Amino acid sequence: MNKVVLIGRLTADPGLRFIPGSGAATCTLTLAIDKFVKGEKQVDFVPVVIYGKQAESTANYMTKGSQVAISGRIQTRSYDAKDGTKRYVTEVVADQFGGVEFLGSKGKGASGSNEYSQPANDAFGGGFDEELIVDDSDSNMPF
Incomplete structure (x- = not known):
């Protein structure tokens, strides 16, 4: 089974394009997702289509x-770059129906600066403001 569910914040405004020929809309974005490793907060940047x-x-x-x-679902693909090298991409493709749910807009922090920034060599955008807040008060969770 290939199924993924992610919650995060957009690192940049989404990019909308239309596929030549069919005219179908496609949107690419990158999600910044918090994770904790040995008590230290880190961020993963996940490309989404x-x-x-x-x-x-x-x-x-x-x-x-x-x-x-x-x-x-997670998808992997490859393509030949302009410099002749083969590039590999791993990305999340949103489900056709109900695969995207808007949760909230950007919060206004007191400092106004980005807490995180995406690595400069990543082609998907910049950082984001305000950390993700998760409500874990639901007592019906089995774990």
Whole structure:
């Protein structure tokens, strides 16, 4: 089974394109997702691809720093770069129906600066403001 569910914040405004020929909408974005390793907070940057009407809605209503939930599948692909090298990409493809859920807009922090920034060699955008807050008060959770 290939299923993934992610909650994170957009590192940049989503990029909307239309596929030549078919005219289908596609939206690419990167999610910044908090993780804790040995008590230290770190961030993973995950590329996401969204197709169809969801792509258009995401591009129209979400901006850098917005919180979003994505459900979909992991996909790997390769392509030949302009310099002749073979490049490999691993990304999350959102489910066609209900794969994108808008959770909130960018919060306004007191300092106004980005707490995280994406590595400069990554082609998917910059950092984001305000850390992810998770409500774990649901007592019906089995774990």
